[in-house]
Amino acid sequence: MSTLLRDARLADGRRCDVRVESGTIAAVADTADPAPADRVVDADGRLLLPGAIDAHVHFRAPGDAHKETWTTGSRSAAAGGVTTVVDQPNTATPTIxxxxxxxKAELAAASHVDYGINGGVTEEWDPDSLLDRPLFALGEVFLADSTGGMGIDTDRFAAAVDRAADADVTVTVHAEDATRFDETARDSDAGEVGRDADAARWSQYRPAAAEAAAVEQAVEIGAAAGAEIHIAHTSTPEGVDAAADGGATCEATPHHLFLSRENATELGTYGRMNPPLRSEARREALWERLRDGTIDIVATDHAPHTIAEKETSLCDAPSGVPGVETMLPLLLERARRGKITYERVRDVTAANVADVFDLPAKGRIAAGNDADLVLVDPERTREIRGDDLHSKCGWTPFEGMTGVFPSLTMVRGTVVYEDGAFVGDAVGENVRG
Incomplete structure (x- = not known):
């Protein structure tokens, strides 16, 4: 089926017609495309973006389907303009x-968007177990025992990075040095539950210095192996700068860009995540680095937990917040208000992600690329409400903020979401084949 998106406005301001045939972009024309098409979408000057690539999600399957499934998570992604996700290995049965x-690949067949599956490393990891599967494809390792028992020592990390270098793939690192955690802050639980808890204490427990130290260590080991290192969810300007100085790429999350310790009292346990929320000054410094290009990409670390699971004490609550559906809408609202350019939003959510993780058919509106497209009207905003989102967890840390949501999301030429409704069956494919 062929589709013609007529009179669309690209992120750089150009008005053009975009023709889609057999799942790919056949042409991007600055003048009107007169050829017939099976379907014509009148964009009428609305903004057309390449589908976002969220390089860091936790869709929880196998093992925790009560939190999220590939169906609910991928639908949430599509409703937020995300057309490719990369799932992390720390599921109940870790992907090692x-x-x-x-x-996991069997379960991912239910995805409504394209996907990658990260392999991980634990203390029980056997290098030979990776010989027959692309487990380092978009791979992730952890320097801190932060989630799902995925923590490893530096010797095991170095061995894994050596294998990744041999396979010529980028390694994503959760960089926190657990030896620098402040156990006294963690153990000072006053017994408050849910939103009555003070999430700022979690920031004291996992201080900013723990991130920068681990980033420096990771990039040093990566450089010695000749590996490409990508630092996940950098939450501090010091961590970002350490990654850039060491020749690594890095990502920031929406929750570290839009929330700070000033929101911790209101969020309580709903604001507990790893790395934790930082000071308002550090949050603003992240924005400066996002605008000037020091931060390479934005990824959500979408980590849903149920309301019941969050309604406990700060030390007992699970870490993580949902975000795959609100990443692009939040950034587009910031662009609508002139705080960041649409081109920069396009780059940090699509083009740069494709470059970092070697996805040449993704991330750009160009002839020959996959027709992963998102159509939005920047002037149509709406308040973000957990009840309106599609993640199975049913809540959001961005409650009450304003977002610009897509009117149409297309994955390889197939419309999967349009005017508030999901269209068709699951079409997602593994980006690594």
Whole structure:
């Protein structure tokens, strides 16, 4: 089926017609395309973006389907303009063996957007287990024992990075040095539950210095191996700068860009995540680095937990917040108000992500690329409400903020979301084949 998106406005301001045929972009014409098409979409000057690539999600399957599934998570992604996701390995059955990889791939077939599956490393990791599966494809390792028992020592990390370098793939690192955590802050639980808890204490427990130290260590080991290192969810300007100085790429999350410790009292346990929320000054410094290009990409670390699971004490609550559906809408609202350019939003959510993770058919509106497209009207805003979102967890840390949501999302030429409704069956494919 062919589709013609007529009179669309690209992020750089150009008005053009975009023709889609057989799942790819056939042409991008600055003048009107007169050829017939099976479907013509009158963009009428609305903004057309390449589908966002969220390089860091936790869709929770296998093992925790009560939090999220590939169906609910991918629909949430599509409703937020995300057309490709990369799922992380710290599920209930961690993705560290070929068997675990195959099991997750079976479940991912229910995805409404394209996907990558990260392999991980634990203390039990056997290098030989990676020989028959692309477990380092978009791979992730952790320097801190932060989530799902994925913590490893530096020797094991160095061995894994060596294998990644041999395979010529980028390694994503959760960089926090657990030896610098302040156990006294963690143990000072006053017993408050849910939103009555003070999430600022979690920031004291996992201080900013722990991030910068781990980033420096990770990039040093990566450089020695000749590996490409990508630092996940950098929450401090010091961490960002350490990554840039060491030749690594890095990402920032929406929650570290839009929330700070000033929101911790209101959020309580709903504001507990790893790395934690930082000071308002550090949040503003992240924005400066996002605008000037020091931060390479934005990724959500979408980590849903149920309301019941969050309604406990700060030390007992699970870490993580949902975000795959609100990343692009929040950034587009900031662009609408002139705080960041649409071109920069396009780059940090699509083009740069494709470059970092070697996805040449993704991330750009160009002839020959996958027709992953998102159509939005920047002047149509709406208040973000957890009840309106599609993640299974049913809440958002961005409650009450304003977002610009897509009117149409297309994955490889197939419309999967349009005017508030999901269209058709699951069409997602593994980006690594």
């Amino acid at each position: 063996t070929g068997e675990a990889f195959d099991r």
